Amino acid sequence: MKDYLIFLAQSHPQFRKAELESLADLNGIQVDFSNHNIEHPFLLVKLNNDEEAFKLIDRAILAKGIYELWGVGNSFDELHYNIKNNNNLNNLKEPFINSTFKFENLTFQGGKKSRDEQIKIFDNFSYLSFNGKIKMKNPDQIFTILEKYSLGNDLFPLDKPDKLYFGRQINLSARSKGIVEKYDIKKRPYFGTTSFDAELSLFTSNIAQVKKGDLIYDPFVGTGSFLVSSAEFGGITIGSDIEFLTLKGKGPNKRIKDNFDYYKDPLNYIDTLCMDFTNNAFRKNLIFGAIICDPPYGVREGVKVCGSNDENKIGRENILIDGKLAYLRRDYIQPKKMYSLDLLLDDLLQFSSERLEIGSRLCFWMPVANDEDIPTMIPQHKELELIYELVQDFYKWSRRLLVYVKRDKNYNGTTIKSENREGVNNFRERYFHKFSKASKVQ
């Protein structure tokens, strides 16, 4: 085993470990992440080889890069001392002694250094005495000095770093290669007010372990954010939504399909269908590699299904128009009624338990008011193991990414259906009543 250093992104630190664990599991890599500290930008891990390190970080969204570790210190003097006294230094150096190379300096919370200051730092590593040529563009190897600065009482970084690492770059993450900017919602031909942001869509597809050739389903597809993020990782995607107009898009070149053409992966898009999830039209033996969604109990859309509670409307489907029953006509508009979020979640878990490949994941986002008893609100199904409950906190509410793994018939997990859940998740109503106590129902 060798020591590697992961430089983490300073974004959603509470989600970083789950992403790395999911990517390790996806690539069959055994690794201990127990050192992870959400306050700390660096994570030391032990891995078998560079190939594992490369794969672990390659498509990460919440990590920046991974480095073969040559030395650590609390000051530059200590760092140099530790590198020089690393018993393994010759073995680490030997394969690269004639490679072209460059040095690089990355900091956490540090100020920008001038080129001269950087060169001064690099020159102090001359004792490594590489024979290869220095090459600024596409060198064979990049050696990186990573520094962590703490902030002083004035909130400006202190003059000297308090932790330093030196290592050889193995791989930079998808994030460092610009994937989050690539998927920026506003750059897409088609997006809407409910489009899920690029960074967390891509992250969700990682947590869902989307891989090449997997059939990925989003039952509340909207403008298709999870479809494009899953296609990026090779998923073959299909979606459905009850809103026909959303699927139709904003014009001939502003549809979900056009986003796939824009990202140059049209083969990864199968279709989007207009469907009430609770009356699902997918054939029962169609098996999915992941189900990913942000159900529409959010702020802008309530939960709706086909049907009507309006006495005046019931029966209208059977009126004869031009000798044809209304509901069989092309221009018939199916009425929709409000549906309970809790029942919808029961349906989602049941559907996932029937349609997911064993070992595959259901990932969905659920918002809740922070004054609710949240643990009692999380649905569970006996064939789905709840493995993550990742919390993104807002002021009076939070959004959770719930992640379940489909297990086989022998697995006997917990069942918590809506009738067993103590709280009622009426998030939407509470949002509009500013989460007042009075709006809390039991």
Place this chain on the structure above:
Amino acid sequence: MKFLTTNFVKCAVKSCDGSEGSFPLKYENCQLQLEEQDFNPEFIVSMLERLDWNAIIQVASDLGNNLLPSQKPEDIDGNSEMLKDLHSLLIETQIIDGEMVCRNCKHVYYIKNSIASFLLPPHLAK
């Protein structure tokens, strides 16, 4: 709606579950359009494993194509002609307008603007 998608969808009415007539649906009065896409043989080979071949034959026949082999093609990695034909049928053939009828309950679903709608009237939505 791609031709491929016809292989994934059945009648949405719950009481039709398990009845033979609910899959595949019967495709009537369909307007087709060929939308060119890059040919990827590997994609077709892997997709073929997921397909219900009898349903492919049936829907192709609804749409006027009776030229498909009666058995799912096997070991076609090298058969580029067959792969191209399947690419053209499954991926490039779009149903832009038409009707899908359940052979069991006779409910009619419509395809409009290339989007298939499975929304149900109140008496069928349970």
